[in-house]
């Protein structure tokens with residue numbers, strides 16, 4: 261029997277992919293212990309960009325692709341959800357191949373596919389669609405409260421982010437701190453506005469630290485309500501110190517102060533995502549008590565314009 265061609269939904273049609281996405285995501289949680297699709301995918305299925313696409317195959321597989329928020333517009337992110345019994349090179353190759361063809365029709369670029377709770381066989385599956393491994397990301401967790409005192413360097417003052425006032429300074433520090441980071445660097449005012457418009461956004465969980473020269477660092481946190489599998493999680497969503505102020509003891513109190521705020525909201529577990537090769541950050545997190553809970557892997561493919 262020949263398999264049906266994948267159906268490609270674009271733009272506003274993406275709402276039609278939500279039911280299958282939710283079903284496949286649930287079965288991934290059951291079979292792999294982690295969701296298949298990350299938050300960026302859900303965000304886009306909820307309010308799709310005009311050039312996003314979802315590829316659906318036979319009720320057993322879904323690939324999603326969306327242009328990233330970076331200034332260049334060349335970076336795309338992809339997600340993949342496949343029913344456990346259908347997880348093979350033919351199915352994965354078909355949906356990811358169709359997603360890559362969509363990117364080709366929209367100017368091409370670099371497509372980054374995130375596989376959550378990666379397993380050894382995933383590399384071979386990604387290769388079926390010409391994706392090669394590029395990065396690993398750790399989800400780390402720590403029980404709260406953390407028994408460490410928050411000690412700020414001399415001359416540092418701390419306050420909450422004020423919407424309408426702190427955006428430009430924050431974008432400057434974020435983009436300098438993450439200048440080498442493909443997704444967290446290169447944020448625009450629009451990227452920030454979109455995140456602040458999300459329902460979880462809470463400026464009282466967004467700490468800013470100032471020194472004599474202005475904004476020096478920040479810790480932006482968010483609360484994930486319990487979801488049946490996980491307890492409530494308090495995430496260090498983005499933490500950064502301006503390179504001009506790095507290595508002077510600001511990162512540690514920022515992290516601890518954010519975790520204390522999260523614990524103050526009744527959250528018993530802190531979590532964050534950290535690139536496996538970010539040695540300074542990993543050292544800091546491990547010394548606070550964070551341990552690796554899950555390993556996600558990114559696979560990339562360069563797609564030429566069609």
Ligand SMILES: CC(C)(COP(=O)(O)OP(=O)(O)OC[C@H]1O[C@@H](n2cnc3c(N)ncnc32)[C@H](O)[C@@H]1OP(=O)(O)O)[C@@H](O)C(=O)NCCC(=O)NCCS
Nearest residue numbers: 437499500501506507508509510511512534540541543544
């Ligand atoms: C990670 C980051 C927030 C740490 O902030 P910081 O102010 O430089 O860190 P601190 O001076 O408070 O140092 C805290 C610990 O970090 C580690 N650390 C900091 N700089 C380091 C470096 N260059 N190399 C190795 N370890 C380093 C040390 O373990 C230090 O421990 P100590 O207190 O025992 O000396 C900062 O480096 C940063 O903004 N990096 C870029 C953005 C980023 O990667 N954010 C994290 C994403 S998960």
